[in-house]
Amino acid sequence: MKDQLFIDGAYVAGASGEMFDVIDPSNREVFHKVACGNAEDIDTAVAAARRAFDEGPWPRMSGAERAVILRKMGDEIEARTDELARMEVQDNGKPLPEAVWDIEDTAGVFHFYADLAERLDNSAEQEIALGMKGFTSKAVKEPVGVAGAIIPWNFPMLMASVKIAPALAAGCTMVLKPSELTPVTALEFGEIATKAGLPKGVLNIVTGFGAVAGKPLTEHAGVDKLAFTGSVPTGSRIMATAARDIKTISLELGGKSPMVVFADTPIDEAVEWIMFGIFWNQGEVCSATSRVLVEAPIYDAIKERLAKEAQKIKIGHGLEEGVLLGPLVSQSQHEKVLNWIETGKKEARLMTGGGVPEGLEGGCYVEPTIFVDVPEGATIWTDEIFGPVVCVKSFETEDEAIRLANDSRFGLGAAVMSADLDRAERVARAFRAGIVWINCSQPTFTEAPWGGYKQSGIGRELGEWGLNNYFETKQITTWDAHKPWGWYIKE
Secondary structure: OOOOEEEOOEEEOOOOOOEEEEEEOOOOEEEEEEEOOOHHHHHHHHHHHHHHHHOOOHHHOOHHHHHHHHHHHHHHHHHOHHHHHHHHHHHHOOOHHHHHHHHHHHHHHHHHHHHHHHHHHHHOEEEEOOOOOOEEEEEEEEEOOEEEEEOOOOOHHHHHHHHHHHHHHHOOEEEEEOOOOOOHHHHHHHHHHHHHOOOOOOEEEOOOOHHHHHHHHHHOOOOOEEEEEOOHHHHHHHHHHHHHHOOEEEEEOOOOOEEEEOOOOOHHHHHHHHHHHHHHHHHOOOOOOOEEEEEHHHHHHHHHHHHHHHOOOOEOOOOOOOOOEOOOOOHHHHHHHHHHHHHHHHHOEEEEOOOOOOOOOOOOOOOOEEEEOOOOOOHHHHOOOOOOEEEEEEEOOHHHHHHHHHOOOEEOEEEEEOOOHHHHHHHHHHOOOOEEEEOOOOOOOOOOOEOOEEOOEEOOEOHHHHHHOOEEEEEEEEEOOOOOOOOOOOO
16 A cells, blocks of 8 residues: 655655554554645645646647546556455445445546547537638637546545546646545555556645645645535635636535435335435445435335334444445544434434444444434434434425425435336426436436535536536637738728
């Protein structure tokens, strides 16, 4: 595992020489140390990215040439799937099968954007029909420049790829600041990029804390675009900072996603998707469907079955066979979720869970937790908890379900379950959310747009939308008549 910063094509020590601990959340023990980057390191990294963009070959290569390197990066990630997944288990806590999914998806992201990069050679310019003779005009997509990216800890390598791959496909250069809680796999991108032949300075990685590395990156005048995934308060600060220089930004922020379950939904299917929607990845998912609205005729059956099945979920170390729920990412997150549960006990009825599993007190574990009969004004109903905690309440009519679902300052994801697909489609279109699932929850595809309404963010990632985040559009208009225009010189 790497422990140095990756700047200008090489692993280097941080300017301060300081290191910080990386903690295994299964036992709260230090298993690695990495360089603690600071503002000086950010300056160095941005300067390298600036040179690579202004003087280097990367933005001037054809899309097909960039695609070759992106595809090699995807191939190298794919070849190292098991190794990288095991790093993520130790760093993040998630079960190994889920970590394997993440690494496989990471490789797929690079392969997808390699394909889009190839297509740029035919699609980066668009002729514009004009209403005046003598002129021709075209719109040209060009890379925005140096991109700064800050990623969260819940999907460490995958979240990095969602920023890196489209930025590189567009011809941008990048400085990446991973979460201080999960920096290990992000640093592997340096070696992966080098093996693939990425020119030096195109990708730079600075590990460190938000106040000393993240903040200088967002404030840096040499950065043209900022991409951030994380909390609403931090996203708001980044947006305010970006306003000083009118930087381009994309923000993927928090959520409190609803799931509406109508009475014609089979109980087994409903319970399966409710559980996956909140307990997958320990509930540390921005789009987790943590507010479940169940139509009254099946409300009692759903909550009883849900509690019964949640109690069967195997909790433990992510490398242990059959584990579906690993530890939360850190002690601070563990304490935060447990505090939310204590608040919930005062606001609603605890159906099951709510504590630390017996025998696992040494790690950051929390039982799958279900609150029922939750008032719509309860803070556990309105605020993001980011853990394996779900709130369940009943509804009587379709209109009531839509109102309750949309009554949130967030608008990232939403789900609806019904055997009546016309109704499901109608409700899906009524949701004020950027991602909507019908008869499922949480499947995510590289080809489809990802992002939210309201306080859940600005812009879209993944698919062609993710690539467009890293372009400027230039108009080039030509006077083709080869004679005086006529404003001054008259024919």
